[in-house]
Amino acid sequence: MQRSATSFAAELIALGEPRANSQPSERGPAVNPIGIAFEGVEKRFGSLVALRNVSLEIRGGEFVALLGANGAGKTTLLRMAAQLMKPTAGSVALTGTGSKSEDARGFIGFVAHTTFLYDEMSAEENLHLFAQLYGLNDASARAAEALTACGLSSRAGSLVRTFSRGMRQRLAIARALLHEPRLLLLDEPAAGLDRQGLAWFGTTLERLRAEGCTIVMSTHARNESLDLTTRAVSLAGGRIERDSGIDGDPAELLAELRSAQGGEA
Amino acid sequence: MTTSRAAAILLAKELRLEFRTRELLTTTVIFALVVVVLFSFAFEPTAADSRRYGPGLLWIAFLFAGSLMLNPSFAREQSNETLDALRMAPIAPFAILLGKMLANFVFLAVAEAILVPVFAVLYNVSFSGVAGRLILVLALGTLGLVITGTVFSAISAHARMRELLLPLLLLPILTPLLIASVEATASLLAEQPELDRTWVAFLAGFDIVFLTASWLMCDYLLEE
Amino acid sequence: MKGRITLVLVAAALMVFAGYAALYVAPDEKTMHAIQRIFYFHVPSAICSFVAFFVVFIANFAYLGTRQPKWDWLGVAGAEVGVVCSTIVLITGPIWAHPVWGIWWTWDARLTSTFVMWLLYTAYLLLRGFLDDPQRKAMFSAVFGIFAFLDVPLVYFSNRLWRTQHPQPVILGGSNSGLDPVMGKVLLISFVAVLCITAVLITDRYRLERLRSEFDELRFRAESREAERASKIPHAAREARVE
Numbered sequence: 107m108q109r110s111a112t113s114f115a116a117e118l119i120a121l122g123e124p125r126a127n128s129q130p131s132e133r134g135p136a137v138n139p140i141g142i143a144f145e146g147v148e149k150r151f152g153s154l155v156a157l158r159n160v161s162l163e164i165r166g167g168e169f170v171a172l173l174g175a176n177g178a179g180k181t182t183l184l185r186m187a188a189q190l191m192k193p194t195a196g197s198v199a200l201t202g203t204g205s206k207s208e209d210a211r212g213f214i215g216f217v218a219h220t221t222f223l224y225d226e227m228s229a230e231e232n233l234h235l236f237a238q239l240y241g242l243n244d245a246s247a248r249a250a251e252a253l254t255a256c257g258l259s260s261r262a263g264s265l266v267r268t269f270s271r272g273m274r275q276r277l278a279i280a281r282a283l284l285h286e287p288r289l290l291l292l293d294e295p296a297a298g299l300d301r302q303g304l305a306w307f308g309t310t311l312e313r314l315r316a317e318g319c320t321i322v323m324s325t326h327a328r329n330e331s332l333d334l335t336t337r338a339v340s341l342a343g344g345r346i347e348r349d350s351g352i353d354g355d356p357a358e359l360l361a362e363l364r365s366a367q368g369g370e371a
Numbered sequence: 372m373t374t375s376r377a378a379a380i381l382l383a384k385e386l387r388l389e390f391r392t393r394e395l396l397t398t399t400v401i402f403a404l405v406v407v408v409l410f411s412f413a414f415e416p417t418a419a420d421s422r423r424y425g426p427g428l429l430w431i432a433f434l435f436a437g438s439l440m441l442n443p444s445f446a447r448e449q450s451n452e453t454l455d456a457l458r459m460a461p462i463a464p465f466a467i468l469l470g471k472m473l474a475n476f477v478f479l480a481v482a483e484a485i486l487v488p489v490f491a492v493l494y495n496v497s498f499s500g501v502a503g504r505l506i507l508v509l510a511l512g513t514l515g516l517v518i519t520g521t522v523f524s525a526i527s528a529h530a531r532m533r534e535l536l537l538p539l540l541l542l543p544i545l546t547p548l549l550i551a552s553v554e555a556t557a558s559l560l561a562e563q564p565e566l567d568r569t570w571v572a573f574l575a576g577f578d579i580v581f582l583t584a585s586w587l588m589c590d591y592l593l594e595e
Numbered sequence: 596m597k598g599r600i601t602l603v604l605v606a607a608a609l610m611v612f613a614g615y616a617a618l619y620v621a622p623d624e625k626t627m628h629a630i631q632r633i634f635y636f637h638v639p640s641a642i643c644s645f646v647a648f649f650v651v652f653i654a655n656f657a658y659l660g661t662r663q664p665k666w667d668w669l670g671v672a673g674a675e676v677g678v679v680c681s682t683i684v685l686i687t688g689p690i691w692a693h694p695v696w697g698i699w700w701t702w703d704a705r706l707t708s709t710f711v712m713w714l715l716y717t718a719y720l721l722l723r724g725f726l727d728d729p730q731r732k733a734m735f736s737a738v739f740g741i742f743a744f745l746d747v748p749l750v751y752f753s754n755r756l757w758r759t760q761h762p763q764p765v766i767l768g769g770s771n772s773g774l775d776p777v778m779g780k781v782l783l784i785s786f787v788a789v790l791c792i793t794a795v796l797i798t799d800r801y802r803l804e805r806l807r808s809e810f811d812e813l814r815f816r817a818e819s820r821e822a823e824r825a826s827k828i829p830h831a832a833r834e835a836r837v838e
Contacts, residue, residue: 190458210461211460214459222453225450225451227387227391240460241461
């Protein structure tokens, strides 16, 4: 794309304005749900083997609860799904997108232990930035909508540095949902959420499920609302230990794990 | 989206972050000023001396100030793992690197814009008549500095002793750039000022070589 | 194993022979006399440092392409040996120069480039020292190594260009111009000897790095097994670290 110095400068100035030619990214209820397939995945960090021979197929529209103790490999699995790291062996592939990897990242949302937010920017600025990076039309409007939805519009102009833990977590979730991902990866998303946040998060999950979004949520069996899940997969020592299966009922497995993890946080 | 558009968005973000706090800019300018003043205590510059040693002094000040300024650039992305957030967005990895390079360039350019007139005043050196050509030389030299510096700051962000490590990695690599920039600047201050095309071409070559190398290796720099 | 011992013996024999040749066989140089004999080790060391650094470049490239740790081992081996060779050059140079020309050092293109090259590869080794994660260490030192290698010709040319613009008395002129044939042969012998030593050092250092890496892995596994046996926490939390 040829660009003269003046047009580049003009673009810099106009970055706040809605762009006419951004990538189209409006996605309503998913017509083609996205799944993810892990095949023979191994991940080593030096001598440490975090995942060994993990094969797992998650179909579009599933809501998978990923269980396991700390160190079992849940976070590694999620980060791999989020395209943040590549496996040492085996493959991780999104199914149902029919596109090359760059576009695929635009379908994925990730909520992790860290907030992925710039503390020295305001809530609105953070969301606006990511809206732009994900190529959304009218980034400002989408950012404002997201702020209203998570109940933070009154603090839109405040720096994230001034937010409480619960507010930051809400904003982090809002950031992940901004581009209406069709694959949502959650690593203990409810940690730190206040009551209002939890309620909002619960309804959001329900809505996403109804729209056919594929959700993979890592959690301890005691936390979060697991009633919406369609499947439970537990990891131990980097391997898949139990899997309630694509068409199975996760309730039994969840109950078992809840009692097994009696004292664990 | 194109790499340049993504880089522009990230550049805007960097500028917004920096102009809010201005901590990086102020410290860079003050430090460079300190270096410039210190040199005047090290030797008493006559007008002839200034023309001879001035360019060297100026570029050393920029190099030192620059290498100090580069670390915080990537360090900023570590607090909430925002670098990972950028890597997850559907943008080319090079856009992230390029955005940082452009931001560092702007910051250093602002510092130089302040420093050069101050230097001219303190050492009674006149840049009149060569301003345009001087800006070209400054731009090419600064570009080389930020291109290599940004790459190495991405490396040293993960290392111990990063404040010492970055200059240690960067300054040996930049010796050709230092020679070229100083010579090109000196020829602009000579009795008959002229733009030394050889050195300017060398600077441009240096920039192209390392920009290409950065582009080819940026995936390795940013991956987990 | 046998191959290595043979190589070491050959290299040692060659070095002894080269030393003898340099001291006794080579004719006395008419102006510099005895001190000139350093040349028989100064020049080969310089050439071998380039060879070593070229090995580093290849290793860095190969590592980025294949991600196999063995290329990282080769890289650090080559860099360390290269730095040693460069150090020898930088020390023998001034020792030679001082009695002959009365100065220890001059900033001509060759010497300056050698010095900067030494700095670059020392920085390479220091970088490795400050990076803890083994994969990052290998990756980042490969990237830096490639940058350093690209920089070396630029350093040399910028210095050459600079010196032609500000000509200095040519002190260390082309030492190969009009070389006495016997001197030439002695030089060749000592070059082969130094090259053999370089090869031995690089292979040994490579082996050392490989063994170190294997040792670390074995120790890690042993410690994990020990920890698992000692603790009573369910296997789930431990198994991740076994094997």
